[in-house]
Amino acid sequence: MGTNKILLLENIHPAATEHLKKSGFSVENMTKALGDDDLKKKLTSEDYLAVGIRSKTQLTSEILEAVKNIHTIGAFCIGTNQIDLERANRKGIPVFNAPYSSTRSVAELVIGEVIALARRFCDQSKQVHQGIWEKSAKGSIEVRGKTLGIVGYGHIGSQVSVLAESIGMNVIFYDIVKKLPLGNSKPTGSLDDLLKNSDFVSLHVPATEITKNMIGKAQFKVMKEQSYLINASRGSVVVIDDLVEILKSGKLAGTAVDVFPDEPESNNEKFSSGLQGLPNVIMTPHVGGSTEEAQEAIGVEVAESLIRYLKLGSTYGSVNFPNVDPGQKKSECQRIMNVHKNVPGVLSDINGIVSKVGANIEAQHLSTDPNIGYLVMDFARGPAEQLIQEINKLKTSIRTYQI
Numbered sequence: 001m002g003t004n005k006i007l008l009l010e011n012i013h014p015a016a017t018e019h020l021k022k023s024g025f026s027v028e029n030m031t032k033a034l035g036d037d038d039l040k041k042k043l044t045s046e047d048y049l050a051v052g053i054r055s056k057t058q059l060t061s062e063i064l065e066a067v068k069n070i071h072t073i074g075a076f077c078i079g080t081n082q083i084d085l086e087r088a089n090r091k092g093i094p095v096f097n098a099p100y101s102s103t104r105s106v107a108e109l110v111i112g113e114v115i116a117l118a119r120r121f122c123d124q125s126k127q128v129h130q131g132i133w134e135k136s137a138k139g140s141i142e143v144r145g146k147t148l149g150i151v152g153y154g155h156i157g158s159q160v161s162v163l164a165e166s167i168g169m170n171v172i173f174y175d176i177v178k179k180l181p182l183g184n185s186k187p188t189g190s191l192d193d194l195l196k197n198s199d200f201v202s203l204h205v206p207a208t209e210i211t212k213n214m215i216g217k218a219q220f221k222v223m224k225e226q227s228y229l230i231n232a233s234r235g236s237v238v239v240i241d242d243l244v245e246i247l248k249s250g251k252l253a254g255t256a257v258d259v260f261p262d263e264p265e266s267n268n269e270k271f272s273s274g275l276q277g278l279p280n281v282i283m284t285p286h287v288g289g290s291t292e293e294a295q296e297a298i299g300v301e302v303a304e305s306l307i308r309y310l311k312l313g314s315t316y317g318s319v320n321f322p323n324v325d326p327g328q329k330k331s332e333c334q335r336i337m338n339v340h341k342n343v344p345g346v347l348s349d350i351n352g353i354v355s356k357v358g359a360n361i362e363a364q365h366l367s368t369d370p371n372i373g374y375l376v377m378d379f380a381r382g383p384a385e386q387l388i389q390e391i392n393k394l395k396t397s398i399r400t401y402q403i
Helices: 014-022 036-045 061-066 085-090 103-119 121-129 155-166 191-197 217-222 240-249 292-312 346-357 384-392
Strands: 005-008 026-029 050-053 072-075 147-151 170-174 200-203 227-231 252-257 281-283 334-341 361-368 372-379 397-402
Touching: 005 014, 014 026, 014 292, 036 061, 050 292, 061 085, 072 292, 103 121, 103 155, 103 200, 103 227, 103 252, 103 281, 103 292, 147 155, 147 191, 155 170, 170 191, 191 217, 217 240, 240 252, 334 346, 334 384, 346 361, 346 372, 346 384, 384 397
Parallel strands: 005 026, 005 050, 050 072, 147 170, 147 200, 200 227, 227 252, 252 281
Antiparallel strands: 334 372, 334 397, 361 372
């Protein structure tokens, strides 16, 4: 693969650097995200083997098309919508993320916000800080016996479900994919069914065309009077202007929002939202997974995925690539990886080249998706460089390299 340099952006936890360095990689850390032009210049002017990002860095189709030496990308977060996954796939670049490591942190934030909204903690705290003593039960409720509706019953949504039941809440959920209910939670037949039967609605869906603006005027009309909305998923899911309008109307009793359609690029930029100044509104700066425990776990999880790929060729857990987990190669073997267009006859062509150069295949691991095939091949003898050159000459080859 040549270089062993890895670039980590956005102040990724030191645990990632520690793991990568122990495995022999040279790591360059940056504390901030880079804009498109600076990122493109950085990745094309220096020879990096891999790049690690969080949610603010945008790896667009244009940037991915320009980079030549990047072999893999690590998304040190849950979401990957900041990366053009299809372009990375077609260029032979697997992307790894951390779908589990921050699950508990986000779930705890949601439960904390449910209770805080129900008891109006933020408004009362602000008043006391201002010297106002207004002791009253008006507008404060217990969450025990109330119904929490979870939209998106994945890793986080299901964890929220378990925690909510443990404090005496009833749980219903809606997901476009059939999911196994945990505990006593129950699925609903439609989003409207969930909205009209929930005292609290918590969103846990990815950013897709289906979920874009999925909660707006029509959905707010269906929600129960004096119910609450929590969004710790993606900023594109809720129409903020419509949320502001329904809050001002008094129909909703409050909201907690951790993600926004437009977020500052850095901590130095000022944030503005129509939600500011409204009563019983909790706003947090996209910190659902920002606990020390979660960030360390994410750093370790993604770093280990990058190491397994770069050392072994394993794409297990990649979000955009055929999954192959070849394990350790024998000490006497060499290993090459080939990414190719998924068309008939490729393996036959490659095996013909292997035979021609006199290599002896010990093991082959192949997996495909609709666009590409990914082959990991171990061979006991033969000129690796010549083999790579010959395979790369095939019109079907996208990338061939040795580890």
